[in-house]
Amino acid sequence: MHHEQHLKSSDTIRDIVIGMSDGLTVPFALAAGLSGAVNSSGIVITAGIAEIVAGSIAMGLGGFLAGRTEADHYHSELKREYDEVERVPEQEKAEVKEVFADFGLSPALQDQIADEMAKDKDKWVDFMMRYELGLEKPEANRASQSAITIGISYIVGGIIPLSPYFFVSESQIALYYSCAITMVCLFVFGYFKSKVTGQPVFAGALKVLIIGAIAAAAAFIMAKLINGK
Amino acid sequence: MHHEQHLKSSDTIRDIVIGMSDGLTVPFALAAGLSGAVNSSGIVITAGIAEIVAGSIAMGLGGFLAGRTEADHYHSELKREYDEVERVPEQEKAEVKEVFADFGLSPALQDQIADEMAKDKDKWVDFMMRYELGLEKPEANRASQSAITIGISYIVGGIIPLSPYFFVSESQIALYYSCAITMVCLFVFGYFKSKVTGQPVFAGALKVLIIGAIAAAAAFIMAKLINGK
Numbered sequence: 001m002h003h004e005q006h007l008k009s010s011d012t013i014r015d016i017v018i019g020m021s022d023g024l025t026v027p028f029a030l031a032a033g034l035s036g037a038v039n040s041s042g043i044v045i046t047a048g049i050a051e052i053v054a055g056s057i058a059m060g061l062g063g064f065l066a067g068r069t070e071a072d073h074y075h076s077e078l079k080r081e082y083d084e085v086e087r088v089p090e091q092e093k094a095e096v097k098e099v100f101a102d103f104g105l106s107p108a109l110q111d112q113i114a115d116e117m118a119k120d121k122d123k124w125v126d127f128m129m130r131y132e133l134g135l136e137k138p139e140a141n142r143a144s145q146s147a148i149t150i151g152i153s154y155i156v157g158g159i160i161p162l163s164p165y166f167f168v169s170e171s172q173i174a175l176y177y178s179c180a181i182t183m184v185c186l187f188v189f190g191y192f193k194s195k196v197t198g199q200p201v202f203a204g205a206l207k208v209l210i211i212g213a214i215a216a217a218a219a220f221i222m223a224k225l226i227n228g229k
Numbered sequence: 230m231h232h233e234q235h236l237k238s239s240d241t242i243r244d245i246v247i248g249m250s251d252g253l254t255v256p257f258a259l260a261a262g263l264s265g266a267v268n269s270s271g272i273v274i275t276a277g278i279a280e281i282v283a284g285s286i287a288m289g290l291g292g293f294l295a296g297r298t299e300a301d302h303y304h305s306e307l308k309r310e311y312d313e314v315e316r317v318p319e320q321e322k323a324e325v326k327e328v329f330a331d332f333g334l335s336p337a338l339q340d341q342i343a344d345e346m347a348k349d350k351d352k353w354v355d356f357m358m359r360y361e362l363g364l365e366k367p368e369a370n371r372a373s374q375s376a377i378t379i380g381i382s383y384i385v386g387g388i389i390p391l392s393p394y395f396f397v398s399e400s401q402i403a404l405y406y407s408c409a410i411t412m413v414c415l416f417v418f419g420y421f422k423s424k425v426t427g428q429p430v431f432a433g434a435l436k437v438l439i440i441g442a443i444a445a446a447a448a449f450i451m452a453k454l455i456n457g458k
Binding site for chain 1: 451
């Protein structure tokens with residue numbers, strides 16, 4: 001089934017995109033903001049690393065728990081549907097018919113479908129889950145895979161804008177290198193992200209670049225204002 | 230349709246949860262990490278505000294673009310399906326039958342369904358979109374609503390752990406207050422989040438609290454290590 005493959009790979013890609021786009025953007029903008037207020041790469045690095053550690057844990061564990069919550073939700077709805085086909089089968093049949101009425105099938109055909117489907121309770125419940133509630137059975141281990149992918153992508157993304165501060169002790173000079181490197185990376189990242197998701201590549205690359213630039217500029221200006229410089 | 234309402238409100242709640250759980254966690258952990266390395270609330274506030282500005286823009290715009298990408302994807306697939314029912318109707322009918330074969334309906338009934346459905350191209354395509362590809366028509370303005378909700382939730386969440394640093398100039402003392410306030414807020418937030426999503430409330434509240442504590446502790450230890458203290 002090419003569709004399922006499509007869905008699965010786009011889940012992983014979505015996780016990489018979530019982790020890396022925030023990783024490239026937020027630590028970059030934080031470092032830029034701090035560089036505008038203090039002139040010590042040491043403080044920028046300390047803050048940057050603290051942010052990357054915190055961000056990757058929050059996003060990774062956040063992704064993990066979001067996946068778990070999704071799985072829990074699926075199983076509680078599944079239990080409810082099994083209960084309902086036992087308790088109120090006619091109502092559940094009416095819901096099956098309603099689904100097909102929406103697609104313009106004749107009442108006679110709706111009845112036939114509902115009756116045939118009701119013969120196999122597992123398939124009937126599966127139908128209700130997918131087509132009435134729009135819930136897909138969650139993949140096993142999806143939650144932990146998602147957590148690891150998001151967390152690592154965030155760290156990889158976050159180290160890039162921070163790297164110049166390790167080599168240049170004056171943060172306001174390191175900032176120039178950080179801007180140059182990160183802008184290139186944001187553009188390249190946006191390019192591949194768009195390619196993979198089937199969007200226009202240059203428009204997509206520009207969008208990603210602009211978010212990063214806006215976030216960094218806003219953080220820089222805010223930090224300057226707070227410090228009254 | 231109670232199900233659609235259910236879906237819509239859970240989208241907004243999901244956005245608030247995304248924004249606020251990261252907002253409460255990351256600025257808190259960043260402030261904790263910096264407090265372990267420098268002893269000036271001024272630097273912690275500057276870094277914290279820069280982070281909140283950057284994070285809310287990155288997450289808000291990120292949410293906006295994710296919504297837009299989803300809408301674009303929907304429309305490009307829609308175009309492809311319309312094209313396919315024109316070009317290869319028999320293949321598309323076979324795909325409809327396959328959907329129902331999976332639910333154990335008889336081949337005779339599958340044929341009837343496919344033939345009846347093919348009479349109305351709009352409904353046929355709608356069926357393929359939802360039940361073969363699993364794509365729901367995106368709500369108009371969903372993307373910008375999502376962006377605003379996530380961004381504001383992040384700011385609200387982020388201001389809370391930062392607030393003690395405005396009143397206590399020694400960051401290592403402000404950190405105690407920040408920990409106390411944020412732990413209470415994480416617990417309360419986790420409680421309501423679990424209530425709303427139908428999870429066990431105390432287990433859910435503890436989970437959220439523990440993520441925040443782990444992120445802050447990790448950031449604190451990393452920042453100490455970097456500064457060799």
